[in-house]
Amino acid sequence: MKIAVLGASGRAGSEIAREAAARGHQVLGIARKPAGIPVAPGIVPVAGDATDPNALADLLRGQDAVISALHFDVTAATLLGALRQAGVKRLLVTGGAASLEVGGGTRVIDTPDFPEEWKVPAMGGIAFLDALRGETEIDWTFFSPAALIFEGPRLGSYRIGGDQLVTDAAGDSKISFADYAIAMVDELEQHRHPRTRFTAAY
Template structure:
């Protein structure tokens, strides 16, 4: 499959890149600094400006799917930059005629109790609220789409480098926790869940969730 991966050098995107290449997909890595992407078979790295909708659409054209691992962590206005970027990515994907868009989501918009989001709990770290709100707003934007075949994958509350096990649970809008009450997932297994969804779509126009 021919995949355009936006943000392929990032915290999550780099793991998705590794997983996609390990499964022999053809990947176009769209990043700010293509020189930082190590050469590999079936890989092309290109410089991207997601805010340039027309140029981005030209780069996306001809792919089977777009995976968006875009983030605004390096920006002063994290939330505003991220939401603007996601809007441009959605528009460019549609303009390019790419049939599928898979988006890296956040855990903060998952429910911890009926009607109560993780984002709204007192324990949620203040420093992550702008990022979390951006991911939640991106989900709202996607849910307004009635033509684009989109999917968002929300990780566990704690996602960090670890082991690729290929063993985890899938849910929808409720935060999954283990027998210790913790919600965890390795970056490597998040990538497995994302590429699994790419290869065998099961959550068209839906958000789903992966955790141990």
């Protein structure tokens, strides 16, 4: 497939671009500073500003799918508008864990230990997901990570969840960026969660 990865110079975006290219997909890596995009066979780096939907649409034309690893200062309306203009029907989004549910239906963001300084950016992710849930034209998937996503080894395994936070036997919820990328590209290829949110953790 021909895949555009937005935010391909970031931690999640760079891993996703590498994973997709390693599986034989043609990856268009888009970032404001393309020098940070991984150099690997199958990845074409290009400069782009996702806050400009018209310019972004020009870059996205001809792609089979878009994977967004952007921060949520780029709104769902802006991104969906660019996809519609470009004629791209599939969007996968690197989401946040804050809206996942823990015991009793309480969201992660509403738990007492959730850091106050993280709430504003986390609410951006929640608003983005809420906007996607009203979208019927673009085939979207919102991938919430584990509570902790970290630089670590590529184990090649993970467990899938829906709206509930996935934890291990010790009660921890975590996944490496490398394995997060595996789960994202698996979803790209297997298309198990159309127009819904899922999560993955060890």
